[in-house]
Amino acid sequence: MPARLKENTVSEAGATDLLPPVQEGIFSLPAAGETGSPRLLGGYCRACERYHFPRERHCHRCLGPVEGADLGNTGIVYSFTAVRAKPPLGLPQPYGVGFVDLAANGLRVFALLDPDCVDDFKIGSSVVLAVKPLGHDGKGRPCLRPYFTLQQYPTESEA
Amino acid sequence: MTDVYVIGAGIIPFARHEALSLTDLSVEAAFLAIKDSGLAPHRIDSGYFASVLGGRLFGDSTLGQSVFAEVGISGGPIVNIENACASGSSAVCLAYNALAAGQSDYAIVLGAEKMCVPGLGLLNSGESDxxxxxxxxxxxxxxxxxxxxxxxxxxxxxxxxxxxxxxxxxxxxxxxxxxxxxxxxxxxxxxxxxxxxxxxxxxxxMADGAAALVLASGPAISHNKRAIKINAxxxxxxxxxxxxxxxxxxxxxxxxxxxxxxxxxxxxxxxxxxxxxxxxxxxxxxxxxxxxxxxxxxxxxxxxxxxxxxxxxxxxxxxxxxxxxxxxxxxxxxxxxxxxxxxxxxxxxxxxxxxxxxxxxxxxxxxxxxxxxxxxxxxxx
Missing domain, CATH: 3.40.47.10 (Thiolase/Chalcone synthase)
Incomplete structure (x- = not known):
């Protein structure tokens, strides 16, 4: 059995069930009763002064120890696309993916993008991390996935 | 380093071959390449077989040995290779290296895939990634x-x-x-x-298909006017x-x-x-x-x-x-x-x-x- 999250205060409706993350250790959620945003988690090598996502078992440069790191929750879209063909893993159709440059450390990470606004992303858009039940784990079991959404949704006149 | 040449090439139509197995496709391409080379198959002393999805879709393993045995190639080193879309060309590189190093006189290289099957979906880079x-x-x-x-x-x-x-x-x-x-x-x-x-x-x-090459080391090809040199x-x-x-x-x-x-x-x-x-x-x-x-x-x-x-x-x-x-x-x-x-x-x-x-x-x-x-x-x- 995958370890379940002890706390789950995902802001999205319908996420109150205790669902496992798609992969352990890649994001954190605010503790029960506390406000705050999900954070992306990765690794940090002190010797190389480098962050990575996801956390590496050993630093791939020096093979030294890696500590857990908070990679923040904001970034800028480097590139994006909407996948409109039949989606894998029970993801919505369409859904978005992209590379995001993290504000905290400059890492460029591959990420899901909010399926509710796939047509609104642009290169350079400011994005913030969110977490909600999205798709399944490959074996049909629903799971939580991290994704980036627009910091400012377009207003109706812009859209 | 010995010069390395292609002396045989074979390919079957890339299509939906519903009635043919991965082995059927592979054997036909190998046959065509060996015939094109003019060599007796027993002189081919090494083989490289590439398939990406054979294991996952059909439960195949070490298919190369079976395929090459069917066209008279056995006894020498044969390896099975998976390197995603570059599997077949990776096999060519390995054969080239072995021939250039003088480890082999003649090698067969074969890339084959049967993937027109229901429900395969879009390809990815591995489900645990x-x-x-x-x-x-x-x-x-x-x-x-x-x-x-x-x-x-x-x-x-x-x-x-x-x-x-x-x-x-x-x-x-x-x-x-x-x-x-x-x-x-x-x-x-x-x-x-x-x-x-x-x-x-x-x-x-996506398509089903197979292609094969016979490679030869330099000293072995003096008689072959259709030999094509591999420069790198x-x-x-x-x-x-x-x-x-x-x-x-x-x-x-x-x-x-x-x-x-x-x-x-x-x-x-x-x-x-x-x-x-x-x-x-x-x-x-x-x-x-x-x-x-x-x-x-x-x-x-x-x-x-x-x-x-x-x-x-x-x-x-x-x-x-x-x-x-x-x-x-x-x-x-x-x-x-x-x-x-x-x-x-x-x-x-x-x-x-x-x-x-x-x-x-x-x-x-x-x-x-x-x-x-x-x-x-x-x-x-």
Missing amino acids: IETKLGLVTPASFALRAQRHMYEFGTTLEQMAQVSVKNRRHAAANPIAFFRQPVTLEEVLTAPMITDPLTRPQCCP AVLTSGSYQNPIDLVRWETDQRSCRLAYEKAGMGPDDLDLVECHDAFTIAEIIHYEALGLCEVGEGGRLVAEGATSLGGRIPVNVSGGLIGRGHPVAATGVAQIVEVVTQLRGEAKERQVEGTKVGLAHCMGADRQGDARSCTVAILSS
């Missing part, structure tokens, strides 16, 4: 490059669509191609969107730099540079190129990595016709992956079969005039915005 779990499918990884190429260099939807139009036109003249019907620019642009901005005809079709065959992997640049593709550029260096040649020496056009934008970026044009100019290069049959440097006169189809592990071998056929002057309607040097380029799988495997081979008549 974090990026796959986060929704990465292969077309998306190239759509992300396309978006960035348009943003940085002003590459247009029409320029990308021209790659499909060209390669489908080329494929119409290739009897083994999956698609024999050309497409118009408008058809490409208005077709269903797979992943923005790549429409369906801009994504290579390099295999590399990604460097996974972060932040990765999706359009100035370091792994692509480094691999091409390495092959040119080993062959003592450059882009101006080439008469034709087969490159890994899994998606239209891929071909455009590979033009740039190969030095056929400056970085950012690939869209304009295809639009002006330079890479069409009859143009300055024809690319994918076979139809490429987009026209010939992409039975994953067969592709890397099929590209070299095409280059060999062209260098022998035996390509009929699609023959490039006066060819002396050809290049085959292949890539496989995604990791952190980079390719996991890349091969570049340069051959000459």
